[in-house]
Amino acid sequence: MPKGFIITKWTEDKGLVVQIKYPGTITVDLDDMMRIFYAHITGAGEAGNVFVRLENARSNVSSHFTGMESENPYMINLMLELGEYPEIYGEKIIEEINQNIVNYLNKIDENKQEATELVEKLIRYIKDSLFLLERLENLSKEQKLAQIYSGAKTRTILNILQERARSKRELQGILEQELDRLISNLDIILDPFVKTDLIRQDWVEGSSDILLFLKSDFAIMRAPPEKLVEQAQKNNPDPQVAQKYLESVREFFNNYEPNQEDNLRIASIMINPDIYDYIALFRDKPYPLKKIPKGPGESFESISDLMRRLEENEIIKVIEDKSGMKWVFLLTDVIAEEFYPEYLIEKIRQDFVEGNLKKDIAIKHLDILENAYPK
Amino acid sequence: MKLKKKNTKYTLIGCLLLIIISSFMLKSFLLTVSVHKMENININPSDALTFNKQWVNNSNFDSDDFWFNETNGDFSDVKTTYENNEANYVILGSEGNYIFYEEPPLNDGSWIKKYNPDFPYYPDIALINQTGMCVSHYWDEGADQSVSVNWDKNVTLPTNISDYEITSASIKAVVNGSVHVPSYQPYSDGIEAGNDLGTNTTQYATGDYARFYVLISDINKNNVYEIAYNQTTNLGQDSPEIATMGDTTMLSISEESLIFFLSSVLSSDFQNFTITLGMRIWCEDNYPQDSDWWKLLVIKSVNLTFSYEKKIDKETSISWNQDCESITKDISIENYLSFRVDKAILNFSYKSVPLWPENSPNSEFRIILNGQIHRVKIELKNVGESWETANLDVAYLINDDVNISIQLYIADTFRLNNIVQVSIDNMTLDITYTVFTEDPKPTDWRPIIYALIGVIGTLIIGFVTYQTYFKYPPVVRKVRKLRKKIAKGKTPRSLKKIKDRKIITKNIQEKQIMDIAPKENENPTLIK
Numbered sequence: 001m002p003k004g005f006i007i008t009k010w011t012e013d014k015g016l017v018v019q020i021k022y023p024g025t026i027t028v029d030l031d032d033m034m035r036i037f038y039a040h041i042t043g044a045g046e047a048g049n050v051f052v053r054l055e056n057a058r059s060n061v062s063s064h065f066t067g068m069e070s071e072n073p074y075m076i077n078l079m080l081e082l083g084e085y086p087e088i089y090g091e092k093i094i095e096e097i098n099q100n101i102v103n104y105l106n107k108i109d110e111n112k113q114e115a116t117e118l119v120e121k122l123i124r125y126i127k128d129s130l131f132l133l134e135r136l137e138n139l140s141k142e143q144k145l146a147q148i149y150s151g152a153k154t155r156t157i158l159n160i161l162q163e164r165a166r167s168k169r170e171l172q173g174i175l176e177q178e179l180d181r182l183i184s185n186l187d188i189i190l191d192p193f194v195k196t197d198l199i200r201q202d203w204v205e206g207s208s209d210i211l212l213f214l215k216s217d218f219a220i221m222r223a224p225p226e227k228l229v230e231q232a233q234k235n236n237p238d239p240q241v242a243q244k245y246l247e248s249v250r251e252f253f254n255n256y257e258p259n260q261e262d263n264l265r266i267a268s269i270m271i272n273p274d275i276y277d278y279i280a281l282f283r284d285k286p287y288p289l290k291k292i293p294k295g296p297g298e299s300f301e302s303i304s305d306l307m308r309r310l311e312e313n314e315i316i317k318v319i320e321d322k323s324g325m326k327w328v329f330l331l332t333d334v335i336a337e338e339f340y341p342e343y344l345i346e347k348i349r350q351d352f353v354e355g356n357l358k359k360d361i362a363i364k365h366l367d368i369l370e371n372a373y374p375k
Numbered sequence: 376m377k378l379k380k381k382n383t384k385y386t387l388i389g390c391l392l393l394i395i396i397s398s399f400m401l402k403s404f405l406l407t408v409s410v411h412k413m414e415n416i417n418i419n420p421s422d423a424l425t426f427n428k429q430w431v432n433n434s435n436f437d438s439d440d441f442w443f444n445e446t447n448g449d450f451s452d453v454k455t456t457y458e459n460n461e462a463n464y465v466i467l468g469s470e471g472n473y474i475f476y477e478e479p480p481l482n483d484g485s486w487i488k489k490y491n492p493d494f495p496y497y498p499d500i501a502l503i504n505q506t507g508m509c510v511s512h513y514w515d516e517g518a519d520q521s522v523s524v525n526w527d528k529n530v531t532l533p534t535n536i537s538d539y540e541i542t543s544a545s546i547k548a549v550v551n552g553s554v555h556v557p558s559y560q561p562y563s564d565g566i567e568a569g570n571d572l573g574t575n576t577t578q579y580a581t582g583d584y585a586r587f588y589v590l591i592s593d594i595n596k597n598n599v600y601e602i603a604y605n606q607t608t609n610l611g612q613d614s615p616e617i618a619t620m621g622d623t624t625m626l627s628i629s630e631e632s633l634i635f636f637l638s639s640v641l642s643s644d645f646q647n648f649t650i651t652l653g654m655r656i657w658c659e660d661n662y663p664q665d666s667d668w669w670k671l672l673v674i675k676s677v678n679l680t681f682s683y684e685k686k687i688d689k690e691t692s693i694s695w696n697q698d699c700e701s702i703t704k705d706i707s708i709e710n711y712l713s714f715r716v717d718k719a720i721l722n723f724s725y726k727s728v729p730l731w732p733e734n735s736p737n738s739e740f741r742i743i744l745n746g747q748i749h750r751v752k753i754e755l756k757n758v759g760e761s762w763e764t765a766n767l768d769v770a771y772l773i774n775d776d777v778n779i780s781i782q783l784y785i786a787d788t789f790r791l792n793n794i795v796q797v798s799i800d801n802m803t804l805d806i807t808y809t810v811f812t813e814d815p816k817p818t819d820w821r822p823i824i825y826a827l828i829g830v831i832g833t834l835i836i837g838f839v840t841y842q843t844y845f846k847y848p849p850v851v852r853k854v855r856k857l858r859k860k861i862a863k864g865k866t867p868r869s870l871k872k873i874k875d876r877k878i879i880t881k882n883i884q885e886k887q888i889m890d891i892a893p894k895e896n897e898n899p900t901l902i903k
Contacts, residue, residue: 219879219883219884221880221884223887223888224887229891256888258884337883340850342850342873342879343875343879345853345870346869349867349869352861366855366861367858369854370847373848373854
């Protein structure tokens with residue numbers, strides 16, 4: 001569970017200054033902050049992310065630095081429990097939060113008159129973000145799969161393991177090579193794979209390292225909302241609206257060809273708990289725009305933004321009936337469909353025949369695949 | 376989902392195969408232990424089956440169907456008849472008699488005059504006329520001192536009596552004669568006879584005499600028998616004078632001898648024989664100048680009578696037979712092992728009309744089964760004229776075949792002058808037998824054990840096949856097969872029908888989109 005955010009700013013005259021901290025009760029040890037800062041500026045001092053373990057504060061810190069070259073070098077520190085790693089929330093979310101905070105900070109710097117309000121907004125945003133991160137710890141399996149797909153590291157790991165089983169060392173090597181960066185916490189990255197039961201870690205006699213076997217696979221895609229289509233086929237909620245809806249759905253899927261870009265978009269939507277909650281809501285029935293349920297603390301504006309984002313991404317469709325009432329339909333459901341990696345059988349055979357796979361590893365992977373077949 | 380359905384399909388096929396194989400085995404088992412229903416069937420605790428059945432067909436002789444006859448010995452002595460719903464043994468007794476009587480012997484040419492081969496000189500006169508057979512002769516020291524004449528007549532009996540026996544006979548022939556009596560020298564012409572010896576004669580031995588006789592012989596005269604005669608002893612005696620001999624019956628041989636001689640002359644030709652009537656005259660030379668005058672000697676009549684009866688030959692037999700169904704043919708139980716005849720009772724009624732003749736005390740009914748004579752015999756002399764019933768246990772004579780023969784056996788040669796009819800009726804043969812189907816053991820469990828082994832074997836094979844193969848979906852089977860090959864170090868061939876990742880994801884997507892296809896009541900849309 002994240003402890004909070006501590007945002008510091010580097011100034012020539014005062015050095016490292018704490019700008020904002022949330023919650024207010026969180027303690028700030030400047031020495032620790034300096035340690036983080038040093039981690040960032042060691043080398044070229046470029047913008048980027050570091051992960052630091054603070055023994056004194058009994059915390060782990062995921063820190064984003066805007067760079068010494070930036071106008072206002074900010075350091076946004078997400079304070080985590082010792083043993084917690086940012087990867088558990090997914091790379092994308094943290095990046096997104098960091099970027100939004102940076103945007104707020106830049107606005108504050110640019111607009112001193114509204115600084116107070118903007119700071120309040122920023123604090124509210126940080127508060128919401130912390131709440132979001134808390135919720136990210138309890139994602140559904142489908143969201144976890146989307147999380148794997150949306151992260152570059154996890155997606156690359158998935159691609160590597162779709163080829164054949166690898167030892168951890170091998171995987172790390174390939175991963176670093178492909179992403180062109182150091183990977184220090186592979187076990188944390190593999191965590192969603194383990195939790196979603198996509199892989200099995202096992203040891204094979206004669207092998208020096210733990211091997212990772214893919215035992216299940218998944219595909220991110222859009223799918224027609226089953227219930228809504230069924231209701232529309234029964235002319236619900238209104239024949240005209242239903243017909244329009246069906247036409248929209250059919251038109252969309254007539255032209256739909258899944259691709260990675262679209263998949264990444266829908267994956268990022270899926271891993272956002274707030275958005276995902278609405279998608280889950282819209283799966284059951286269409287809602288009049290005015291009657292969309294609001295969560296605690298949510299404003300009409302925030303819902304409108306959210307709806308707009310969903311509409312832009314062709315997740316929902318707003319259809320107006322004769323009386324002028326706007327109905328929100330789920331145009332495309334977003335799903336992570338898990339399936340049995342049947343294709344691996346031929347790959348194992350091929351790799352074994354070509355000498356790319358040891359006999360014991362091939363047998364072990366086949367054992368795992370036999371047991372993984374859905375009962 | 377689809378794979379699960381396939382898995383279920385293979386499981387169902389496996390189960391169906393098991394049920395079919397098991398059903399066949401169960402059916403086979405039920406067929407093995409099934410027993411055909413039969414009349415009077417009793418199932419003993421030992422599993423042996425006991426049957427009781429009346430075996431004789433047409434036992435009441437409603438017709439002569441199923442029955443056949445067999446005769447041995449003299450076929451003319453016996454025959455079978457079927458009448459009044461009874462089967463009869465008929466003993467063909469009969470009788471007859473023959474009378475040869477001529478008075479006087481007929482002068483119709485049937486009598487042939489012939490020489491007496493021992494005295495081949497005819498008398499002066501020998502002829503047949505209204506008086507009879509007449510002879511007259513005069514001798515005066517000539518060569519015709521001893522003369523004789525025979526008349527032969529061949530007679531034919533109305534019946535061939537080869538199979539008959541003469542039971543009584545008699546012969547009667549009447550003669551008379553007249554002679555010149557005075558006896559003196561020379562040439563008195565008188566007959567010297569009786570007490571003329573020593574009185575009026577100088578030489579005398581036998582005196583003069585005439586001999587009348589009746590002979591019988593076979594046609595070829597190989598056997599000639601004198602059956603009656605009369606030889607004068609005092610005809611021509613001077614004192615007291617006996618000049619004539621009135622009608623005198625010839626002396627005949629005893630009846631017993633006559634029967635014997637008749638039988639003899641009829642032994643070669645059983646219907647024809649010859650009767651000879653004859654006279655012989657002896658003129659003894661009683662004086663140096665002797666002459667004898669036999670005025671007239673006559674055979675006036677002859678009467679030969681005899682009776683005969685049918686001769687029934689010993690060892691003649693006649694039977695009523697029926698070849699019944701064998702016991703094995705009667706058994707319709709499959710896979711029977713053996714059978715045992717527990718009881719077999721033969722019943723039948725019999726009578727004799729008239730009573731069986733006493734002169735055949737040893738004749739009997741013989742009950743023959745399958746060629747073997749039953750130890751109990753029914754003596755015909757004890758058979759009455761009313762129905763009696765025989766009740767015999769014949770089980771020891773039955774092995775498998777049931778061939779019945781009720782034989783009337785004639786054990787004596789005897790005469791029978793009338794027909795005797797012995798009848799039988801209401802013949803039944805009740806056989807009780809036990810059939811052992813396999814073994815006298817209480818129950819043969821082998822079929823059950825075999826069936827159970829078969830079923831268990833099939834179930835085990837089915838279970839093992841299911842556990843090692845059919846239990847797994849086709850994809851998993853491929854995994855297992857590949858693993859086995861790799862484990863054995865073999866080079867596995869390329870796996871066909873394995874979908875690559877793109878096809879799998881494409882299939883998932885297509886399946887999702889299929890759900891939005893327009894329904895029948897909808898307008899067609901732009902679906903691909």
